[in-house]
Amino acid sequence: MSRIGKSPIKIPEGVSVQAKDDFIFVKGPKGELQSILPNNIKLEEKDAIIRLERTGNEPSVRSLHGTAQVLLKNNIHGVSQGWEKILELIGVGYRVQIKEKTLVFSLGYSHDLHYLLPNEIEAIVKDQTKITLKSIDKQKLGQTASEIRNLRPPEPYKGKGVRYADEHIVRKAGKSTKK
Numbered sequence: 444m445s446r447i448g449k450s451p452i453k454i455p456e457g458v459s460v461q462a463k464d465d466f467i468f469v470k471g472p473k474g475e476l477q478s479i480l481p482n483n484i485k486l487e488e489k490d491a492i493i494r495l496e497r498t499g500n501e502p503s504v505r506s507l508h509g510t511a512q513v514l515l516k517n518n519i520h521g522v523s524q525g526w527e528k529i530l531e532l533i534g535v536g537y538r539v540q541i542k543e544k545t546l547v548f549s550l551g552y553s554h555d556l557h558y559l560l561p562n563e564i565e566a567i568v569k570d571q572t573k574i575t576l577k578s579i580d581k582q583k584l585g586q587t588a589s590e591i592r593n594l595r596p597p598e599p600y601k602g603k604g605v606r607y608a609d610e611h612i613v614r615k616a617g618k619s620t621k622k
Contacts, residue, residue, distance in 0.1 A: 448508030452493045452516050455523045460493060460515075462486040467515055471522025474579045478514045481507040521579035528588040530574045534603035537595070538571040546574070550595040550605070558591060573608075 454460060458471040462480055469476050480486060483499040484507060495512045497504050520526070532539060532550070540547045546566060548556040560566055564587050567575040574591070578584040588607070597604035599615045606612060 446509075448495055448497070448512045450512065452512070452519060454488075454491045454493060454519065458519055458523050460486075460488065460519070467518070469515070469518040469522050471519070471579075473522050473525050476518040476522055476580060478511075478518055481511050484508060484511050517581045521581055525577055525579055526581045526584050528576045528584055529608035530576070530588060530591055530605055531608055532572045532574075532605055533597065534595075534601075537603070537605075539568055539574055540571065541566055541568045546591070548594060548605075551603075556594050558594065561587060 455471075458469065461468045461470075462485075465480050465482070466477050467480050467486060469478075481504070483501075483504045484495055484497050487494045487496055493515070495508065495515065497508050532548075534551060536549060536551060538549050544560045544562075546558045546560065546568075548558065550556060561583060563578050563580050563583050565577045567577070569575065576584055576588055576591075578587075592605045592607065595604045597606045597610070597612045599613060600617060602612045602614060
């Protein structure tokens with residue numbers, strides 16, 4: 444049995460979980476999310492603890508057991524506490540401003556880059572070089588952060604670019620001179 448799949452999920456106060464058809468609906472103080480409940484996996488709730496059990500033992504069912512459990516756990520965390528990613532702009536003249544739901548980047552190109560935020564994502568700009576992205580959906584938050592990072596990925600020589608706050612860039616040595 445999957446070690447991840449068999450671990451119980453504790454439901455925090457104010458969060459409700461419902462299984463209907465092939466979907467799991469999670470409601471909490473920050474919003475509402477849904478995820479797919481794979482075939483041959485059933486949801487059991489008892490005393491504010493949820494367990495996902497498999498009904499079959501085929502490899503395809505075993506592989507989805509842990510995945511379904513982690514997706515449900517992420518949704519519960521999202522609607523109760525929310526998710527957050529911090530991006531930093533490193534480089535001379537690199538900055539960002541927020542105008543309504545659009546981030547305007549100055550990243551050393553000849554023009555400014557405009558990035559329209561999805562409805563589920565909230566952005567807070569600090570010091571013109573730090574962006575805090577918040578959402579209840581971990582997948583959409585990670586996708587948005589990745590798209591913003593790809594506007595100007597960090598380069599290995601000087602480390603300039605857009606990077607995650609906890610990311611470490613492995614630096615390369617520059618040109619060596621002949622002696």
